[in-house]
Amino acid sequence: MPAASSIPCLVVDDQQTIRSLVRTGLQQLGFRTIHEAADGEDGLRHMLSRPVQLVISDYNMPKLDGLGLLRAIRSHPPIQKTAFIMLTGRADKELVQRAVQFGVNNYLVKPFTVGTLKEKIEAIFGALT
Amino acid sequence: MDALAAIRDVFFQECEEQLAELESGLLAMEGGDTDPETINAVFRAVHSIKGGAGAFSLEALIRFAHVFETALDEMRSGRLAPSSDVLKTMLRAADVLADLVRAARVDEDGQHPHAATLAEELKAMSGAAGEADETEEDWGDFEFQPMAAAMDAPEAPAGPTGFVVTFKPRADLYAKANEAALLLRELGRLGAVEVELDAHDVPPLHEMDPEAAYLAWTITVTGDADEAAIREVFEWVDGDCELNIQAIGGEAEGDDGAEAAFDLSALLARVQGDAPAEAAPEPEAPIAAAFEPIPEPPVVAAPVVAAAPAPLAPPAAANEPSPDGQAGGGARKAEAAAGATIRVDLDRVDRLIDLVGELVINQAVLAQRVMEAGLARASAVAMGLDELEQLTREIQDSVMAIRAQPVKSVFQRMPRLVREVAAMTGKPVRLVTEGEGTEVDKTVIERLADPLTHMIRNAIDHGLESPEKRAAAGKPAEGVVRLSAAHRSGRIVIEVADDGGGINRERVKSIAIEKGLISAEATLSDEEIDNLIFMPGFSTASEVSDISGRGVGMDVVRRSIQALGGRITITSRPGKGSIFTMSLPLTLAxxxxxxxxxxxxxxxxxxxxxxxxxxxxxxxxxxxxxxxxxxxxxxxxxxxxxxxxxxxxxxxxxxxxxxxxxxxxxxxxxxxxxxxxxxxxxxxxxxxxxxxxxxxxxxxxxxxxxxxxxxxxxxxxxxxxxxxxxxxxxxx
CATH class of the missing domain: 2.40.50.180 (CheA-289, Domain 4)
Incomplete structure (x- = not known):
């Protein structure tokens, strides 16, 4: 039963609106260390300098999309064990299938509720305290 | 719900940016741009608007954006050719989307007169793709990567290069006379540390319990400390805090920064599928720095007493740059790249501008006093004052520049206007804009929108001839309206030019006489006749048209330009067209x-x-x-x-x-x-x-x-x- 406050996370999305929404949701769940990045490349750069335990990333972003970020993370041993939740704009089965192939830990369809966010995170880490 | 309201504001701000991107992308495609990134950006703009709208349950907006997105997706995947007709429909759809966004902003998430018909047109374009709308329920179960499996992944070849420690003391820790600051200092002996304070839990002063613990820290330890050594530091407080230790790093043997940089570009190349033949080992400074161990003795947050967690130093304060300025500076640069802009309350900027105005005055007064005191020009005081004056001017310019914005924000509203007026008048028009990056004070920009709208309408409605007349005059059927901005001798000059028939001076003069604006005998130069159109109550349209309004003609335009401290003039050449030139101050301060x-x-x-x-x-x-x-x-x-x-x-x-x-x-x-x-x-x-x-x-x-x-x-x-x-x- 990990404490949410002990899980540092990174929110990657090119829309500040979504980053803020995810951040607000995470804060409500007790997360304390929440970093943000505006695209996949930015997110990867962030992870190389300051690793986190959970990445919640959008799929459709400029420079490097969510799948690219996921692949980069999984192919780089120092960060490859980071939990990864993919945010998708619509229920896109094909996309989630591809993400699963690359080792995604879960997905989240926008718009989401704090309840769903919690559910998806707990599916990975177990019940949060 | 304040937080949500603030996010909602951000959403609408972002929508404006995305709408602008959408329109400029579609226009670029109309102009023959075939770069896949352009259509991607266009798709992303609509996709993002839909995504955000979903969070705020803006139903009308979501529905329309969804249909639009589907059509764009068809185009993106090459199933729908971006023909001129398709793009024209998309541009109109972009206009409707913009209207829906603005309506939603003022809580009118209702019907739009054209939304339904355009949605049908878009659906027709998308064909079958628009029909089936997947839901998650249809998917069955996916086998997600469980965390346990990830944990079993083969170990990194080299050991970790550091650890991220999250440490949140409970009140008991302090009650047992332990001291967080001492533990942090102890950690510092194990290697280079970076400490980030998390003060989220600190309540307002009146709710604060002196016995409670509110602070937490994230400490990144780099160097050759092992996990056991770190655990040992916390040995005595283990049960009285939340502690999490995670290993980081690995392969980067020898902690070579350049190698880490190589990592990123190689990683990116790998996942983006365009690995260059020579994976450029060009060290990227910020990343390199991030991997460099900080050779400084640890910097620990100021000693914190449990009872008084007062010094809420921002995280950066605990992250002092090392003396050589490399490591810390590099990391900061990386952060700067992540957020190159900040949003600042306009009031704060105006207050600053005001204060700098005071400073300029004060400086001038001081200079005068020094002169009066009889100090020589070459005296150290007078020379110092000269330098101060120079600096003050520079500060003033820089502060003014904060308020300055490119005219793009108002220029980009014009293509839509041109489309609408062109459709109403039946005159094909091409709008050419130049100098969109020219900067001017925000207030000037805001107050430019109305006069510019009026002038562009005027240029199309009155300036351009009908296609038949243009054909007769040997001109291409499509008229051109040119909107340009440039800096000229400390002012901004904006021109609206058309390639129409120019001012019909005979007619202008006879109307002016008829309306009693000038006497029948008056002899006027061509320039004076042209400027008659700025006279109040002057309107040349025989029937007041829908477009140019109710005779509130160019005099209103001139008045609004004058109110901004500007001037407007016209030059016209018969058969060639007219140019309206506005000259405005760069600032109103x-x-x-x-x-x-x-x-x-x-x-x-x-x-x-x-x-x-x-x-x-x-x-x-x-x-x-x-x-x-x-x-x-x-x-x-x-x-x-x-x-x-x-x-x-x-x-x-x-x-x-x-x-x-x-x-x-x-x-x-x-x-x-x-x-x-x-x-x-x-x-x-x-x-x-x-x-x-x-x-x-x-x-x-x-x-x-x-x-x-x-x-x-x-x-x-x-x-x-x-x-x-x-x-x-x-x-x-």
Whole structure:
């Protein structure tokens, strides 16, 4: 039963609106260390300098999309064990299938509720305290 | 729900950016841009709007964005060709989307007159793709990577290069006389540390429990410390805190920064599928720095006592740059790249501008005092003051630049307007914009939208000929309206040009005579005739059209430009078209003024209102009885207003020949001559509100402080002219 406050996370999305929404949701769940990045490349750069335990990333972003970020993370041993939740704009089965192939830990369809966010995170880490 | 309301604001701000991107992308594609990134950006814009709208349950917006997104997706995947017709429909859809966004912003998430028909058109384009809408329920179960499996992944070849420790003491920890700061210091002995304070839990002061623990820390330890050593530090407090230790790093053997940089570019190349033959080992500074161990003794947050967690230092404070400025600076640069812009409350910027205005004045006063004190120009004080002046000017310019914005934000509203007016008039039009990056004060930009809208409408409605006439004149059927901006001698010059028939001077003149604006005998130059269209009440359209409005013609445009301290002129060539040129100040905080003296007082008249200055001859001045006088200027009469009398500085009028007259042009083109004692010179003055500091005074627009520290009033030309005219009418 990990404490949410002990899980540092990174929110990657090119829309500040979504980053803020995810951040607000995470804060409500007790997360304390929440970093943000505006695209996949930015997110990867962030992870190389300051690793986190959970990445919640959008799929459709400029420079490097969510799948690219996921692949980069999984192919780089120092960060490859980071939990990864993919945010998708619509229920896109094909996309989630591809993400699963690359080792995604879960997905989240926008718009989401704090309840769903919690559910998806707990599916990975177990019940949060 | 304040947090949500704030996010909602951000959403609408972002929507504006995305709408702009959407439109410019579609326009670029219309112009032949086939870059896949363009269509991607266009798709992403609509996708993002839909995503955000979903979070706020803006149903009408979501529905329309969804249909639009589907059509764009078809285009992105190559199933729908971006033909001119398709793009035209998409542009109209972009307009509807913009309307829906704006309606949603003011809580009108309702119907749009064109949304339904356009949605149908878009659906027709998308074909079958628009029909089936997947839901998650149809998916069955996916086998997600469980965390346990991830944990079993093969170990990294090299050991970890560091650890991220999250440490949140509970109250018990302090109760047992342990000290968080000491633990942090202890950690610092194990290697280089970076400490980030998390003070989220600190409640407002009145709710604070002196016995409770509110602070947490994230500590990144790099170097060759192992996990056991770190655990040992926390050995005595293990049960009294939340502790998490995670290994980081691995392969980067020898901690070579360049190698880490290679990592990122190689990683990116790998996942983006375009690994260059020579994976460039060009070290990317920020990343390299991030991997470099910080060779400094650890920096620990200021000692924190449990009972008084007062010093809420921002995280950066605990992250002092190392003496060589490399490691810390590099990391900071990486962060700067992540957020190159910040949103700042406009009030704060204005307050700063105000203060800098004060600084400029103060500096000038100080310089004057130093001169008066008899200090030599070459003295150290005077030289230092010169440098201060230089610096002050630079600060002023930089601060003004904060308020400056590219005119793009108003220019980008014009393509839509052109599309609409073109459709209404049946004239094919191409809009060409230039100099969108030209910057000018935000307030100027905001107040430019209306006059520009009017002028562009005018250019299409009145300027451009019908396609038939153009064909007859040997011109291409498509008319061109050119909108451009440029900086010219400290002002911004905006031009609206059309390649239409030019001003029909015969007709303009006959209308002006018919409306009694000029006498039938008047001989006017071409330029004077062209400028008649700025006269109040002048409208050449025989039937008032839907587009150019109700005869509120160019006079309104001119008035709004003048209100911004600007000027507007027209040049026209028959058969070739007309050019409207607006010249505006870059900022509203300073004013180009003519400094004059009146009865021992120093006053400032805005240069933009002054047409010319003249020395009145006795023979030109005629009395109308009482104190009312007129002066003859090139055959016409204008009222001669004694400023000293108008402001109550003197009871007897100044003999006209002893003063200087400023011929000014006020609201609606009304002319008058202002009689002053003498002209002191021309200079830029910082505008200070008189209303805010004293009270409103008729005839005075604002005040300024001159270099010698004296206050000078800035004349409100329009009021002075209006009041004097009223008095003159009474006298006459």
């Amino acid at each position: 300073v004013l180009d003024g003519m400094v004059v003296s009146v009865q021992g007082q120093t006053l400032v008249a805005p240069i933009t209102a002054i047409v010319e200055t003249l020395q009145p001859k006795a023979s030109d001045v005629h009395s109308l009885g009482g104190h009312a006088r007129v002066i003859s200027i090139r055959g016409g009469f204008v009222p001669l207003i004694d400023v000293g009398m108008a402001l109550g500085y003197r009871r007897e009028p100044l003999p006209a020949t002893q003063g200087v007259a400023l011929l000014i042009e006020g609201e609606g083109g009304a002319r008058a001559a202002l009689l002053c004692d003498a002209i002191q010179g021309q200079r830029q003055v910082v505008i200070k509100s008189l209303e805010a500091n004293y009270r409103q005074v008729p005839g005075v627009a604002a005040a300024t402080i001159l270099g010698d520290g004296r206050v000078a009033l800035i004349l409100d030309i329009d009021t002075i002219v209006a009041v004097s005219r009223g008095e003159m009418r009474k006298a006459g």
